[in-house]
Amino acid sequence: MKASPRAIAFGTTLLVLATVLFVVIDPALAWDDDNEWLGKGRLFLYFTTQSNILAVIAAVVHGLAWVQGRRPSRGAEYLRGLAVVDLAITGIVNGVLLAEPGAPWDFSDFVLHQAAPVLVIVWWIVAPPVEPLPFKAVLLWLVHPLVWSVSILMYAFESSDNWYPYFFLDPTEVDGWGGVVMFIAIIHVVIAVLGLATVGIGTLRRRTRTA
Numbered sequence: 001m002k003a004s005p006r007a008i009a010f011g012t013t014l015l016v017l018a019t020v021l022f023v024v025i026d027p028a029l030a031w032d033d034d035n036e037w038l039g040k041g042r043l044f045l046y047f048t049t050q051s052n053i054l055a056v057i058a059a060v061v062h063g064l065a066w067v068q069g070r071r072p073s074r075g076a077e078y079l080r081g082l083a084v085v086d087l088a089i090t091g092i093v094n095g096v097l098l099a100e101p102g103a104p105w106d107f108s109d110f111v112l113h114q115a116a117p118v119l120v121i122v123w124w125i126v127a128p129p130v131e132p133l134p135f136k137a138v139l140l141w142l143v144h145p146l147v148w149s150v151s152i153l154m155y156a157f158e159s160s161d162n163w164y165p166y167f168f169l170d171p172t173e174v175d176g177w178g179g180v181v182m183f184i185a186i187i188h189v190v191i192a193v194l195g196l197a198t199v200g201i202g203t204l205r206r207r208t209r210t211a
Contacts, residue, residue: 003069010127011066017119018059021052024111037165045155046165047148048094051086052112054144055120058083077129081198082141084124088194089145089187091117097168124198125205132203138195145191149184 003011029035030043043049058080065072072080094113149169156164164170168183 007066011063014059014063018056021056024108025052048090048112051090052116054083055116084120084198085141085194087117087120089191128202128205132206133199135199138192141195
């Protein structure tokens with residue numbers, strides 16, 4: 001099936017978005033071992049990095065489908081939904097827990113923590129899945145933050161400097177392991193709520209567009 005000019009334009013926009021995000025993430029930093037916070041592969045342990053990488057993959061998969069005149073697959077929509085949920089929590093956590101009032105404006109921080117979450121959410125609203133996803137998709141989306149939490153704690157245990165990417169995962173910063181468990185539980189609850197909202201919005205928008 002030949003893609004329409006509109007589909008090609010939309011697909012190209014997604015591919016440009018993916019390229020910009022990938023450049024801003026700058027994966028090469030993970031191999032700069034002189035960088036205490038990003039080197040030694042630590043760049044990829046940040047939830048911000050992982051959520052933006054998911055957005056990059058989703059944008060590439062969808063962009064190529066649109067450019068080629070194909071409808072994105074069901075699996076591609078599940079992936080996009082995961083990117084929406086994860087970037088939403090990235091924006092929320094950054095704004096509520098990590099943002100430093102008065103800190104100088106930083107382009108990378110703006111793109112990864114603010115622009116990307118907004119753009120991906122707008123993308124979901126403007127172009128919802130053709131076939132709405134079921135609410136059980138939320139259970140699948142919760143696997144990623146669960147695996148991420150466990151992998152971070154395992155990395156910290158094995159690292160010589162007990163490194164944590166975020167203060168709320170460090171028991172010395174949040175009154176012990178009880179505080180860590182509380183923060184992790186809250187994040188998962190918020191992600192579940194965001195997941196339900198994402199599915200609900202996608203379903204409502206699709207019904208509105210086809211009504």
